[in-house]
Amino acid sequence: MTWETVIGLEIHSQLKTKSKIFSGASTAFGASANSQACAVDLGYPGVLPVLNKEAVNMALSFGLAVNAKINKHSIFARKNYFYPDLPKGYQISQFELPIVGQGEIEIPLDDGQNKMVGITRAHLEEDAGKSIHDLYDDFTAIDLNRAGTPLLEIVSEPDMRSAKEAVAYAKKIHALVQYIGICDGNMQEGSFRCDANVSIRKKGDELGTRAELKNINSFKFLEKAINLEVERQIDILEDSGSIVQETRLYDSDKNETRSMRSKEEANDYRYFPDPDLLPVLIDDELLVQIKNSLPELPTEKKIRFIDDFGLSEYDAENLTVQKDIADYFESMIAKGADVKLSANWVMGDLAASLNKNQIEIQDSPISAIELYELITKISDNTISGKIAKDVFKSMWEGKGSVEEIIENQGLKQMTDIDALEGIIDEVVNNNTLQVQQFKDGNSKLLGFFVGQVMKATNGKANPKQVNKILNDKLS
Amino acid sequence: MMHNLTIAEQIIGLKNRDFSSLELTQHYLDRINDSELNAFISITKEHAINQAKLADSILAKGNATKLTGIPYAHKDIFCTKGIKTSAGSKMLDSFISPYDATLSEKLNSENMVMLGKTNMDEFAMGSSNENPYYGAVKNPWDINRVPGGSSGGSAAAVAARITPFATGTDTGGSIRQPASLCGITGIKPTYGRISRYGMIAYASSLDQAGPLTLSAEDAAIILNAMAGFDERDSTSANKSVPDYTKNLSKSLSGLKIGLPKEYFSEGLDKGVEKVIMKAINDYEAMGAEIIEVSLPNSMNAIPAYYIVAPCECSSNLSRFDGVRYGYRCEDPKDLNDLYMRSRSEGFGDEVKRRIMIGAYALSAGYYDAYYLKAQKVRQLISEDFKKAFKEVDVIMGPVSPTPAFELGSIKDSVSMYLADIYTLSVNLAGLPGMSIPAGFSDSLPVGLQLIGNHWSEELLLNVAHQFQLNTDWHHSSPVD
Numbered sequence: 009m010t011w012e013t014v015i016g017l018e019i020h021s022q023l024k025t026k027s028k029i030f031s032g033a034s035t036a037f038g039a040s041a042n043s044q045a046c047a048v049d050l051g052y053p054g055v056l057p058v059l060n061k062e063a064v065n066m067a068l069s070f071g072l073a074v075n076a077k078i079n080k081h082s083i084f085a086r087k088n089y090f091y092p093d094l095p096k097g098y099q100i101s102q103f104e105l106p107i108v109g110q111g112e113i114e115i116p117l118d119d120g121q122n123k124m125v126g127i128t129r130a131h132l133e134e135d136a137g138k139s140i141h142d143l144y145d146d147f148t149a150i151d152l153n154r155a156g157t158p159l160l161e162i163v164s165e166p167d168m169r170s171a172k173e174a175v176a177y178a179k180k181i182h183a184l185v186q187y188i189g190i191c192d193g194n195m196q197e198g199s200f201r202c203d204a205n206v207s208i209r210k211k212g213d214e215l216g217t218r219a220e221l222k223n224i225n226s227f228k229f230l231e232k233a234i235n236l237e238v239e240r241q242i243d244i245l246e247d248s249g250s251i252v253q254e255t256r257l258y259d260s261d262k263n264e265t266r267s268m269r270s271k272e273e274a275n276d277y278r279y280f281p282d283p284d285l286l287p288v289l290i291d292d293e294l295l296v297q298i299k300n301s302l303p304e305l306p307t308e309k310k311i312r313f314i315d316d317f318g319l320s321e322y323d324a325e326n327l328t329v330q331k332d333i334a335d336y337f338e339s340m341i342a343k344g345a346d347v348k349l350s351a352n353w354v355m356g357d358l359a360a361s362l363n364k365n366q367i368e369i370q371d372s373p374i375s376a377i378e379l380y381e382l383i384t385k386i387s388d389n390t391i392s393g394k395i396a397k398d399v400f401k402s403m404w405e406g407k408g409s410v411e412e413i414i415e416n417q418g419l420k421q422m423t424d425i426d427a428l429e430g431i432i433d434e435v436v437n438n439n440t441l442q443v444q445q446f447k448d449g450n451s452k453l454l455g456f457f458v459g460q461v462m463k464a465t466n467g468k469a470n471p472k473q474v475n476k477i478l479n480d481k482l483s
Numbered sequence: 484m485m486h487n488l489t490i491a492e493q494i495i496g497l498k499n500r501d502f503s504s505l506e507l508t509q510h511y512l513d514r515i516n517d518s519e520l521n522a523f524i525s526i527t528k529e530h531a532i533n534q535a536k537l538a539d540s541i542l543a544k545g546n547a548t549k550l551t552g553i554p555y556a557h558k559d560i561f562c563t564k565g566i567k568t569s570a571g572s573k574m575l576d577s578f579i580s581p582y583d584a585t586l587s588e589k590l591n592s593e594n595m596v597m598l599g600k601t602n603m604d605e606f607a608m609g610s611s612n613e614n615p616y617y618g619a620v621k622n623p624w625d626i627n628r629v630p631g632g633s634s635g636g637s638a639a640a641v642a643a644r645i646t647p648f649a650t651g652t653d654t655g656g657s658i659r660q661p662a663s664l665c666g667i668t669g670i671k672p673t674y675g676r677i678s679r680y681g682m683i684a685y686a687s688s689l690d691q692a693g694p695l696t697l698s699a700e701d702a703a704i705i706l707n708a709m710a711g712f713d714e715r716d717s718t719s720a721n722k723s724v725p726d727y728t729k730n731l732s733k734s735l736s737g738l739k740i741g742l743p744k745e746y747f748s749e750g751l752d753k754g755v756e757k758v759i760m761k762a763i764n765d766y767e768a769m770g771a772e773i774i775e776v777s778l779p780n781s782m783n784a785i786p787a788y789y790i791v792a793p794c795e796c797s798s799n800l801s802r803f804d805g806v807r808y809g810y811r812c813e814d815p816k817d818l819n820d821l822y823m824r825s826r827s828e829g830f831g832d833e834v835k836r837r838i839m840i841g842a843y844a845l846s847a848g849y850y851d852a853y854y855l856k857a858q859k860v861r862q863l864i865s866e867d868f869k870k871a872f873k874e875v876d877v878i879m880g881p882v883s884p885t886p887a888f889e890l891g892s893i894k895d896s897v898s899m900y901l902a903d904i905y906t907l908s909v910n911l912a913g914l915p916g917m918s919i920p921a922g923f924s925d926s927l928p929v930g931l932q933l934i935g936n937h938w939s940e941e942l943l944l945n946v947a948h949q950f951q952l953n954t955d956w957h958h959s960s961p962v963d
Contacts, residue, residue, distance in 0.1 A: 047582050051802040053575065054562045054584055054681040056716050086798050088845070090822055097801020150806070278845035280854055283688035283795055285717050 011208040011245075013238050014215060015174045016128075016166035019181055020159050021191045022135065022199040023066045029134050029158035030057030030100060037197050045137070045152040051095030056284050059084075063158040064288060066190040067107045067132050068298045070160060073188050073305055074127050076111025080290045084132075088278040092150050093137035101161075103279045106131035107288060108160075113184070114307060115176040116325050125177050126165030135159050154198075160190070166205065166215065171234035175227050178202050179329065182227075183306055187331045195225050202230050206237045208245065216241075217251040221265060223258050233258040236265055309334055317341065323351045332370045339376040340383070349383045357400050374403050381410040395419050395467050422469045425477075428461075431469075432477050435460045446482055454478060485510050486644035487960065490553055490701040493647060497542060497552050504542065504552030508535035508596050511554050514645040515598060520621045520630075522640040524559045525567050526599040534596040541594055550593040550708055556646040558637050559600035560607055561692075562681040563587050570683045571603040571633075573616045574803045574810045574829035584681020585713045586650065586692055593708055598646055602636030605831045606800065607657055607685040609633050610902045611893065615831045619890055622665060623961040624927055628887040631661030634695060638665040641695045644962055648696040648705055652682060654689045655788055656882070656906025659918040662695055663882035663930025666920045666959060668947065669695045670702050673937050674913035675720035678713030684799040686792035687718070689910040698957050699919060699947035703727035706940060725941050731948040736770030738946065741875030743778040746905055752885045754924030759881050762921040762931045762950070766879075769949060776871040776878065780863040784908035785900060787864065790844050790857035791911070796834075797841030803829065836896060865912040868936075877946055878934040881905050882918045886927035905932060915940050919947045920956040928959070 028035055031048035048055045071078045085103035108130035114122050137152035162181060168174040182200055185191035193200050207218035219241070221233050236258075241251055255274075256265040304312070306328045313324040313334075328334045333354065340350045358379065362369055374382075382399060385391045391399060391414060402413045414420055422428055435457060436443060446453040454475070461474045485507055488496065496502055508531050515526055531554065538552035562568045562580035564587070569575045583591065590597070602620045604612055612620040612635025620635040622628040623643035630639040634651030638661030641649050651658040653671035662669030670693045677692040684690060694705040707728065712721045742763065747756060767773055805811035805825030812824035830838070844853035871878060883902060893899050909916040914934055921931035931950075935943045951957050 050807060052562075052581070052808070053568065053570065053578070053683045053802070054580075054679075056680050056718075058715060058717050088798050088801060090801065090804060092804075092806050092818065095802060095807065097804060098798050276847045278798070278842060278847075278850075280794060280798070280845055280850070283686075283718075284684075 010211065011238075011242055012211045013169055013171075013234075014166045014207045014209060014218075015168035015171070015234060016205040017164045017168070017174060017178060018203040018205070019162040019164075019178065020135075020201040020203075021162060021181075021185050023063050023158040023160055023190050024192055025060055025062045025066065025158050027060060028156035029060050029063045029132065031156055033156065035157050039153055041149070041151040042153060045155055049095065049152055049156040051097070057100060057282075059285060059288065060158060063132055064107065064290075065294075065298060066158075067130060067160050068290065068295065069188045069190055069302060070130055070162070070185065071108035071111065072295070072299050072302060073184055074111035074113050076127060076130070077109035078290060078295060079105055079107055079109050081105065082107040082131075082288045082290075084282045084285045084288070085279045086282045089275045091136070091139075092148065093139045093152065093155065095137070095152060095155055099134060099136060100282055100285070101133035102131035107290075113177070113180055115173065115180045117176070118172060120322070123167075123173070125167045128163040128165050130160055130162045133159050133161060160185075166207075171231040171238070174204060174234055175231050178227060178230055180306070183329050183331070187306055188302060195227075198225065201225065204230065204234055204237075206234055206241070207251070208238060208241045217253050219251065219253070219265075220255045221258050222255060222268065225260075229258060229260050232260075232263060233265060236263065240265070303331075306331075317347045319347065319351060323355070326355050327351060330369065332368065336369050336372075336376045340380040343377065343380045345380045345383045346387050349386060350380070353379060353383060357397060361404055373406060374400070378403060378410065385410060385414065389421055389423075389470060390414065391419055391421050392467065392469075392471055394462075394471075395421070419468065422465055425473070428465070428469055428473065429477060431464050432461055432474070432481060435464060436481055443482065454482075457482070484963075486514060486647075488647075489698050490550075490647050490696065490704055491698075493553055494549060494704075503535075504538040504554075504596060505532065505535040507552065508532065508554050508598070511598055511646055514643075515640075518640075518643060518645050519626070520623055520639045520643055520645075521618050522602055522620055522630075522636040522643070522645065523556070523599045524569055524571065524602050524617050524636070527566060527597055528599075530566065531596050531598050534594070538594045538596060548593045549704070550590075550595050552594065552596060554596040554598050554647060555590065556598050556601045556637060556640050556649040557587065557590075558603055558634055558650045558652060560603060560652055560683045561587050561650060562683070563597070563600065567600070568683070569600070569617075570607070571605045571614050571617060572830065572834070576616070576810065578809050580681075582681065585678035585715060586709060587681060589708060589711075601634070601640055601649055604633035604635065604657075605834050606683065606796070607633040607652055607654055607690075608796070608833050608837055610656070610660055610899055611888075611890075612636065612639075612661070613890060621890070622887045624666065625887065628889050628927070629664065631664035631883070631887065633657040633661075634669075635661045637695045638662050638667060638669065641665070641667045641697060642961060644960065648694055648701060650692060650709075651695045652685075652690055652692050653906075653910065653916075654685050654691075654792060655910050656903045658693045658695060659882050659906050659916055659930070659932060660903065662918040663932075664887040664928065666928025666930070666956070666961070667695055667697060668699055668702050668917070668919050668957060669693065670706065670917040670940065670943065671909070671915060672706065672710065672940050673720075673915045674910075675718055676915075676938075676940065677709050678711070678716045678719045680713055680715040684795075686795040687799060688795060689788075689792060691910070699944050699951050700728065700731060702917075703731060703944045703948070706944070710940075722938065727941055727944050730941050730945050733945050733949075734770065735766065735946060735949050738766070738771040738877065739875040740766055740771050740773050741776035741871050741878040742773060743776050743781065743871070743878060743880055745778050745781045746880035750884050750901070750904070751881060752924065755881050755883070755885060755929050758922035758924055758929040759879075759931055763879060765950065765953060769953060774875050776875055778864075778867040778871060778908065780860065780867050781908050782904075783860045784864055784911055785904060787857040787860035787911060788903070788907040789840070789900060790853050791861065793837040793841030794845050794854050794857075795841070797838045797845065800830075800834065800838055805829070833896065861911045864908050868908075868912050868914060868934075872936040876935075876942065877939075880932050880934075882930040882932040886924050886929055909934055913937065915943055917943045917947055919950060920959065921950075921954075922956055923959075928956075
């Protein structure tokens with residue numbers, strides 16, 4: 009039997025405001041426990057919330073970036089439940105009238121096609137503090153530094169049909185919030201968190217019962233957790249069982265999900281409008297102002313890269329995934345670097361090295377200018393592409409500038425044709441058997457000869473030239 | 484005697500060096516000490532003496548503000564930095580506030596002298612001040628009777644002249660009703676006029692602070708110091724504050740007074756009705772025109788209020804969970820036990836009753852039938868007033884259906900809730916309301932309620948002051 013997977017994501021994106029959403033306390037990460045929680049964050053008797061305008065503007069930026077309907081009148085509501093890291097006994101959130109309504113975003117699929125994913129809503133809310141269960145044997149420690157940090161909860165439609173699509177969507181949102189500068193996107197620190205609603209059904213059927221997966225803090229885990237859940241649900245249904253609506257916790261150490269609470273155990277949050285806060289009213293002037301201040305968005309940038317640089321759709325997509333990557337690439341092009349070479353190097357050796365060392369491109373040991381310099385050495389035939397890879401490695405290790413490395417390690421390409429011809433003659437003379445085979449029609453052997461020549465020249469020969477001379481001599 | 488002076492007179496006395504702030508303060512501290520009304524939860528003697536000495540030095544230097552050196556009593560619902568702030572609850576008996584309420588800051592900035600924190604119904608929920616934890620407050624006119632609530636400690640203290648004025652809060656009548664039952668003047672301004680920051684919330688959309696004083700003129704002087712926008716309270720109005728003392732002496736000739744017929748129906752004590760009608764006659768004699776108006780939805784104020792207020796309080800009081808401050812049960816077994824016992828042991832019955840009503844009314848499946856419906860009734864009540872204020876300038880009527888009742892005489896909550904029938908709708912509509920002494924029924928004071936349109940405090944104070952120029956009821960005192 010074939011099952012269709014249906015996935016919707018709820019993404020909590022921590023907004024990069026300086027102060028908290030309802031108080032003046034700092035939002036900086038990593039301060040000592042409870043040092044960044046003021047009387048308002050601690051839920052002291054008599055304190056009142058005051059809405060941070062910056063958080064509102066950031067939510068509006070997001071709404072405009074996903075072509076969403078902006079609710080010009082939105083309200084804050086109280087979500088009531090008891091938990092020690094929730095100081096007031098309620099979370100201030102938005103329920104009935106969120107600031108951002110229906111929107112959409114395009115995601116790339118594996119087959120090269122694109123797909124529109126609906127965004128149901130995005131609303132502002134405050135984060136809770138942190139409960140730390142493993143610090144003391146007999147106690148749970150509470151750190152309220154995070155309490156009151158602004159969050160934008162972005163809720164998608166159940167439009168994704170595979171874990172891969174869900175990851176593509178999450179990455180797209182992740183890129184977008186960083187593009188527009190509202191979230192640092194740090195998943196390790198919890199600045200960007202995904203919950204996945206997963207269900208399966210037979211194609212054409214109504215939506216199945218869903219399970220909500222929580223505690224997912226990387227794209228890799230998102231994919232794993234969804235696939236695990238899909239398998240679990242298929243096993244149950246194919247065993248004539250039924251799915252229970254519940255919240256399941258993903259455990260990345262054990263790579264399993266386990267039930268946290270069922271629908272019956274779920275809290276009745278007793279939502280009602282927060283009487284301490286006035287409705288949020290947005291006027292057209294503010295919307296225009298925010299729209300004008302939005303940077304170029306990923307999709308716009310991608311189209312421009314295709315149109316202006318002649319990049320393929322695939323290259324343009326990959327180069328615009330992150331704003332910092334796009335900026336890096338563009339500063340190379342601005343210096344005059346070859347477009348195709350630049351794209352290949354940024355997405356190839358550079359991306360691989362960054363990935364391997366878990367470094368963000370803005371912290372790369374090789375700057376865009378340095379990579380540009382390396383590429384010009386390939387373009388002007390100073391070094392071959394293969395040698396360039398060694399130079400890149402030395403640059404990464406901080407062994408000097410492009411010039412210095414080429415000079416010090418004697419990597420300059422051979423330009424002396426006579427000397428090269430001499431070496432090629434030698435190779436041809438030493439391999440008479442292969443020469444005969446080649447002449448008998450085994451054209452694959454050309455690669456063997458090229459290899460021999462490159463070996464004899466320590467890779468410094470120009471492969472194009474070698475090819476040409478070999479072809480002349482062997483024909 | 485100094486304690487029979489109004490604030491207006493004390494200001495002159497301090498200025499003319501007839502007495503010092505320290506003498507005035509000591510006099511009131513002695514009177515508090517001798518009082519048997521149980522009006523105070525905390526008496527901040529040392530703090531008061533230090534503030535009085537500071538005030539005297541400022542007065543001597545000549546850079547005092549109008550209210551420098553005037554003593555007052557602060558309802559124990561306002562946070563006071565470094566000083567116990569209990570809201571009348573065992574839950575906060577150990578709570579020393581780490582910060583000042585905006586109102587506390589404002590009074591401090593005038594270098595006024597805080598004598599202590601007054602007793603109140605727990606978390607301002609009640610109309611009688613029969614507080615189970617700090618004990619009942621007694622009415623100075625008859626110590627077997629209640630002073631009203633929830634600002635009963637404040638009202639009793641002002642009436643007994645053990646403080647020149649006191650702060651109060653009014654969510655459903657908690658300034659006006661005790662003012663009426665104790666024979667003093669009290670004003671609840673328009674919602675948003677005085678900052679709620681640092682005022683422990685009962686029902687956020689209804690709570691409003693105000694002064695309890697011996698006269699309308701004093702209320703105007705104090706309101707000048709209390710009112711104003713506060714950026715820490717999103718619901719406070721960013722609206723300029725007039726000088727409330729400026730128009731007190733305006734003539735009332737041509738003033739249109741509305742009498743809501745619904746306020747003079749069954750349930751109103753005959754003695755109270757007589758006092759009110761006499762006062763209305765006095766206004767007529769001053770040149771006012773009396774017009775009958777109708778507030779057809781006013782009787783629905785009780786059910787609407789007893790949904791809205793409990794809903795808000797069920798959420799507002801969730802923070803008292805035994806985790807960060809306040810009462811915590813002994814040896815909690817686990818988290819649920821900590822919550823359940825801390826809250827069961829820390830809150831009194833009336834508070835628990837309202838939390839449960841509110842949690843029920845907000846729960847899934849009941850929200851529309853209760854909370855939303857109550858909000859619709861609230862809208863209708865506002866529209867009734869809007870209509871009436873197209874025809875009249877001020878609405879008048881009783882504050883409470885009866886004078887002060889005997890301590891312990893009302894045993895069921897619903898009968899107690901009915902005592903608020905004339906005051907609740909004013910809070911639901913966010914309007915200003917006032918109670919002024921208008922006479923006696925069976926030797927117990929009766930207050931007249933003045934209700935104004937939004938932001939008409941100036942007019943209300945003028946109307947009240949003119950009455951006090953023509954009558955002596957506000958001079959009647961239960962003490963020598």
